[in-house]
Amino acid sequence: MTPGRVLVTGAAGQLAWAVREVFQDCDLVTRTRVELDVTDADAVAREVAALQPDVIINCAAYNDVDAAQDRPRDAFALNAFAVRSLARAADACGAALVHYGTDFVFDGETERPYVETDAPHPRGVYATSKLVGEWMAAGAPRHYVLRVESLFGMAPSWGGRLGTLDKLVRAMQSGREVAAFTDRIVTPSYVEDVAAATRVLVETGAAPGLY
Helix, strand or coil, X not given: CCCCEEEEECCCCHHHHHHHHHCCCCEEEXXXXXXXXXXXXXXXXXXXXXXXXXXXXXXXXXXXXXXXXXXXXXXXXXHHHHHHHHHHHHHHHCCEEEEEEEHHHCCCCCCCCCCCCCCCCXXXXXXXXXXXXXXXXXXXXXXXXXXXXXXXXXXXXXXXXCCHHHHHHHHHHCCCCCCCCCCCCCCCEEHXXXXXXXXXXXXXXXXXXXX
């Protein structure tokens, strides 16, 4: 069933661009960080109560892994407590909440792909803040947490912060030396695929929870 009104927060980001494309046939309402500061619980409650969305898709995140170590308050404000506010607002109006997690909640000590039932073991402030955000999202009865990693893909006109894979590709295209990690194995997430998966979960009424 096609969703009715869809609210996208953090709407200026790379993933939000793809989400907006996938949900453009809906009654789509977008809010950038400037238009709606999701770390302001009162503002979130007022905005959601006024809009009465059927679905809230949270694309806002503090995703500077290294900087989070020195700025834990900022990381937790955006990655955890803002999600709590969105979950409470979604619960109050009966909306579904979609939130995006990360594979950083794991410690990387396994030699096989992770699955939903694996116990998280975050290392560092960023990873911990994202895990708490997953827990906060569960405050909305209809919630979907999608763990993604190394987002890539963007509109040609998008001028925001590049993801890891996009930086590597752009460096190689320009003939520059490429600096890359050699101690991690990841499955990069194409933003258009993530947005399409989001649409399927919401539209089919899939079981709430972690994906």
